[in-house]
Amino acid sequence: MIPDRPAGTSEPPDEKAGPAAVDKLAPIALDLFCQRCGYNLKGLTSDRCPECGKSLETVRLIEPQIPWVHRKRLGRFRAYWKTVYLAMFHQGRFCEEMARPVSYSDSQRFRWVTILHVYIPILLATICAYQLAPPEPVVMTRSFQVPGGWTQSGPPWFERAYAEIWPVAVLHVCFLLFLAAATGVHSYYFHPRDLPVHVQNRAIALSYYAHAPLAWTPVPIGLAVAAWWLAGSHELTAIGLIAAAVPLLLLELACWWSAIAGFLRDTMPGRKAHFRLVAIALPFLWLALAGVIFFGVSLVVFCVLVVFASLT
Ligand SMILES: [Zn+2]
Incomplete structure (x- = not known):
């Protein structure tokens, strides 16, 4: 089961940024899950998962990070093989795309x-x-x-x-x-x-x-x-x-x-x-x-x- 966010969530383990910095971030609006521990990130305003401390930097990006999506800019050959590399050797990072809409046609x-x-x-x-x-x-x-x-x-x-x-x-x-x-x-x-x-x-x-x-x-x-x-x-x-x-x-x-x-x-x-x-x-x-x-x-x-x- 994917754990729901418990009431009264504790602060992220890494508090270097401080509460002021945390408040700057907009709450995550959708049902997204931490790729490391499965924690539901919805409503979160910090830049780290409160359960395991994983950085949510890429989760918060708006632009898709899959090279294939940017093939017009990168060139098809380069975009394809960059995507192959990412999908084979950095699956966790790749699957952080769950945070953004993923183009089915692409x-x-x-x-x-x-x-x-x-x-x-x-x-x-x-x-x-x-x-x-x-x-x-x-x-x-x-x-x-x-x-x-x-x-x-x-x-x-x-x-x-x-x-x-x-x-x-x-x-x-x-x-x-x-x-x-x-x-x-x-x-x-x-x-x-x-x-x-x-x-x-x-x-x-x-x-x-x-x-x-x-x-x-x-x-x-x-x-x-x-x-x-x-x-x-x-x-x-x-x-x-x-x-x-x-x-x-x-x-x-x-x-x-x-x-x-x-x-x-x-x-x-x-x-x-x-x-x-x-x-x-x-x-x-x-x-x-x-x-x-x-x-x-x-x-x-x-x-x-x-x-x-x-x-x-
Ligand atoms: Zn986590």
């Missing part, structure tokens, strides 16, 4: 840019893999009736598209669907109904910045592609690259999970049971999503192909 843009950081390397890796090891020509055993009166086994592009590109395209669609689902499902846990609506909205919007660790995906994928490239000529180097890529990918996934759990802890401090439940459930939820999407979509495509084949 956080969604950050989420989708991050998804592209995952998907584009996978797409390029697929193209590279195809170039490095082109599949054997597939001999079609079935004739196709294609527009234009073809009654042979079909033109080469048709055979190739039918036999080789389709399965890969389906896998890519599944992967994109999985990324969209996996980067959205966590938000369900960021809006407990007992919190005020504006607090729920801020927590949900902030939670999308927790996907920041996925921005590093090009590194392990690039190492894996380089390893494949060198596998024939420099076997030891290739093994070394794979040995680096796998732990990096696992580390990235661990950081992703940890960032979401950290954001949950820091946006809603004081809810330890809720935090533990989500932290444990999240990896299983991702696995279940992957299973449902990859199996479900593949099954639908398979059924469509069976119907298509039976009609030709």
